[in-house]
Amino acid sequence: MKLNSLSKHYIADNKELSVLKEFSLEVEKGTIVALLGPSGCGKTTLLRLIAGLEKADGGEVTLEKEEEGPVSFLFQEPRLLPWHNVLTNVELVLRPFIKDRKERIKEASKFLEMVNLLQYSRFKVDQLSGGMRQRVAIARAFAFPANLMLLDEPFQSLDQEMRLSLIKAYLTLWEQYRRTTLFVTHNITEALLMADTIVRLSKKPMGVLDTTKIDIPQRERSLQDPHLLYLMGELHP
């Protein structure tokens, strides 16, 4: 995927707020890219532009052939359908792909199992805690057979243990399909464990501060690894 001098501005408080100005970034096909940046710098805006939810003022997004088609977007908020239960929320996005209802429920349940919510399948959305909602959204995003993954702070409001287990689960999935993945995070550990490339962003208008490539295959990484620890130190503010 290539982001080619994207520009985007908003009007707020009677002033023009330039969020992106000729922002360019190249993302290698099939890799995971972590985006780190201060709050309000424009990360969500960038993902929305890529997903086509927002129109850029200038510039363009070029996708590789394998990246075209359905996009999975894990929004910064869970965005669940409040009138459905947990299972239906996940199962619904599988409808175009799995015609058989039983099969579909089985597939959805697999992902609910992954986020450890299988026993809450029949709970209504308003009966869940904040973290549980986020996990349903994760199950939905991961279950959707997309060619491109955009994840906006995917593991926020989850405890450390759940975080690590979901990272592992995602990596297993990713190794299977090698979907290009962009994910926004504020957690350096997360970035170190998952990303092929870590991109640090600056504010106003958003620009690339630095790019760090990590050559260790994801499944071999460990937080005890001195190279990763070194990188962590480097990346810390």
Add this chain to the structure above:
Amino acid sequence: MKLNSLSKHYIADNKELSVLKEFSLEVEKGTIVALLGPSGCGKTTLLRLIAGLEKADGGEVTLEKEEEGPVSFLFQEPRLLPWHNVLTNVELVLRPFIKDRKERIKEASKFLEMVNLLQYSRFKVDQLSGGMRQRVAIARAFAFPANLMLLDEPFQSLDQEMRLSLIKAYLTLWEQYRRTTLFVTHNITEALLMADTIVRLSKKPMGVLDTTKIDIPQRERSLQDPHLLYLMGELHP
């Protein structure tokens, strides 16, 4: 504050879900207590019980005299008034305490400065990014002159730098008034830097796994401190 065998259950999916069962905890007056626990274990429910937003099925909350009166509750979601701008959202909670409008705006601005949003004072809530909203909520909760602070994942969706600076800011405030503070977090670093006591919680029904006291005064703590690093290792899952 004493939590005395609190019980709370919900009805969901036609079943009874016991969230708290005879849960007891003692919190020393004027200290900061961090609550760590898996997603969905009942942390938010506990804070809501203390704040009086939910009624316990049994047990009671006993407050010290200094803890009675106004409570500041930083909800898990920002809960801002969408028809007001950033400044008004903060300024409104100061009305009963500062009669003079100019004074009040000055005070509110001080806290907006703290969360680094002063220049966004006139932005409407729907023009903010997720992290910016959270920061407005933080400014409001900190500005409110409460005798008891309940913070539900206060620094979620903020970048590392902002997190550290807000922790510092809160500690400065806290040293001034010594308000008893309960805060929920999934971030062990946060807990280590802020808490006098770290309470780890278990699930179903919620119970205290273990309690760790940290005797180093907050302002002397550093992430390089081997004792803290040791504790971090201990607390990691």
Add this chain to the structure above:
Amino acid sequence: QELQREEVVVKMGVMQGPSGFGTIGLNRNEGYLNSNTRVEMSVYPSPNEVVARLVNGELDFAALPTNSAANLYAKGVGIKTVATVGEGMLMFLTNDTSIKNWDDLANRKISIPGAGSTPDQMAKIITTALGFDYESDIELDYSIAAPAQVAQMLIAEKISLAVLPEPFVTLTLNSNKNVSLLLNIQELWQALTGSGNYPMTVIVVSDKFVENHKELLPVVMGAIEESINWVNSEPSEAALLIEEVGIMKAAMAAPAIPRANLVFRRSKEGKEAMDVYFKVLYGFDYTSIGGELPDEGFYLDY
């Protein structure tokens, strides 16, 4: 001993339409009958309101459909009838040239303005007398309630048969040459009952007024009689007054006055015709006169 007594205001209510024509002459001298008696006339759009005000005691005199007067009396409202001021003036009209005779009415739809009104009752009485069962042999349609609108539809030839009162009869005949008189209800009534025309409008007076101002009764009634005579003799002048109080445009009222059968008959003289009328109504639909024939007390002579 012509002392300047306090002025007496006599409140009179009439309905919009031809029943309000006769008394219009009372307005000539701003309502003053003499130096200290003044008639204050109000025109109400529907009989309902006249009834309400009468029951409420706000009116001393009122012009009412004859059967409504009997109905009120039967229900114990303190009123009496003092004179008949209007007689029948209803016609069957048609714009369908294929309808020439009364027996052509079979299976036709006849538009009647106002269910339960005098046109409705007369239509039922007459068609029954002609040998129809109005429930099945013909169709009485009430879906256009206002006589003006029925006239409108007849002129526009959107309906073909209707029963209409004056002045709409005159208006319709003048507006569309295809419209013709099919049946004169009055003539049929006379043939049927052997009596004269039926009383359609009466003047009633409240018992309270009779009690308090018995001496004024002849004054007021005399003025009404004089007014009716004046209206009948000077239709175009009367029409101007009619327009002024908001009953109807002069141009429409003037040609209709001569055909509106405005009369003045003291109750003593009119009682016979009323008796016949009430008996027939009683046989047809006794609720329309309150369930019983009015007794002697209904008629007041002065």
Add this chain to the structure above:
Amino acid sequence: MKGSTSTTKIIVVLSTLLLLLVWQLGAVLLDAEIILPRVGPTLAKFVQLVKQPPFSLNLLATVGRALKSFLIIFVVGGVLGVLAGYSEKLRAFLVPFLLLCKATPVMAVILLAFIWFSSGAVPLFSAFLMGFPAMYIQMAEGVGLISQPLQEMTQIYRFSKRERLFHLVIPSLAPSIITGAKASLAMVWKVVIAAEVLTVPRYGVGSRMQLAQVHLETAEVLGWTLIAILLTALGDLLFLAILKLPKKIGQAYRRRRYEAQLPL
């Protein structure tokens, strides 16, 4: 509005009794049976009316008209409202028509209705004109309140038109549908009866009312009015039942309330 608990039921009964008391007091003070009969005679008349043989015919005729109008309004108003909610152009296109509906006095239209339709259709037509705007506006405004983020979500996850309709639009609109339908139905009862009073069809509550009115049988008029009130009450109860019974709609309603309760 929650299901009635026993307290609220008692309050409803008490306040009904209070109204009856006010009526009785008014009647005693007025002391004119022809204008306002007392409660006793009216209720007696009411019972008599209900027992009289053509009662069910009159009732069914009115109920039939009302339900027919209501169904037409519900479908036409619902569909047009949703479409107009999405298309600013359709909304603009319908502005004059809606104005016409809202502003044209029934009287001015009755003649045209009489010509275009059979006379029996006049109540239907008037009811449509009066009831349509309520439903339409509720739906059009309801569409504007559909959650934009959820809309984006269905877009991203490629919901088909059908799925979007059933899993986003209809559940989101449930409260609007119910408010609109309730308002329209209440309107429809009233207008149908009023139109019956005006056009006096062979059978109908309004026809009976009109005749009773002409005959100055006030107790009967009030008796029929009571029947009209009970019909309306029945309609309301039906909606409460709808809110309770079919889980989907009811839940959607409650859930939409919840959704509206989400903070920033």
Add this chain to the structure above:
Amino acid sequence: MKGSTSTTKIIVVLSTLLLLLVWQLGAVLLDAEIILPRVGPTLAKFVQLVKQPPFSLNLLATVGRALKSFLIIFVVGGVLGVLAGYSEKLRAFLVPFLLLCKATPVMAVILLAFIWFSSGAVPLFSAFLMGFPAMYIQMAEGVGLISQPLQEMTQIYRFSKRERLFHLVIPSLAPSIITGAKASLAMVWKVVIAAEVLTVPRYGVGSRMQLAQVHLETAEVLGWTLIAILLTALGDLLFLAILKLPKKIGQAYRRRRYEAQLPL
């Protein structure tokens, strides 16, 4: 509904023209001037009516009545609605009264109104009965849609009653207030004119209509109808202006929409 752009304006004009065309076609086909005159003569009559001297008196009388009824409905319906939204007991207490409003045929009430008030008050009274439920229901349901989390927030941060009203309740209710007020106002125009037709006060658009009707001046009836339509249109424009002008309300309205758009 966004402010009208030039495209939507053009569409409104076109659709108005279309309606006029339909009218003209209908008139030509019917070919009965007395029932449906053509567009030209009607517009001519309209212009003539507007120029005639007592025009403004008639207009002002009707507008006065409508605004008076509307204000009463707005205040009474608004306040009672909000209170009923909070108190299930008040809601239950008002159930019978509301039923009465919704179900009692205007005809049955007009008689009583004749007696209790001067006939000038009959339009006010009828308009109140017809328009009150729309406002009340909107407000009562609107209260149910006030964000529970924000309500909790104001509780925690100890907002005074006054502050809660101005910073939570009223902004949250803004869309309900506007929908309710629009619905009521539309109803009020119609009912006031209908009541004027029935009671024929000295001045009033409805009175003129009734007289024109009696005189079979159909063009004049339609001319007055046009005036009624324009009045209603004016009311709608006023609401659009209110939505645009005072920043607070307008923004609250838009923001409430945004709030409703928040996902779980």
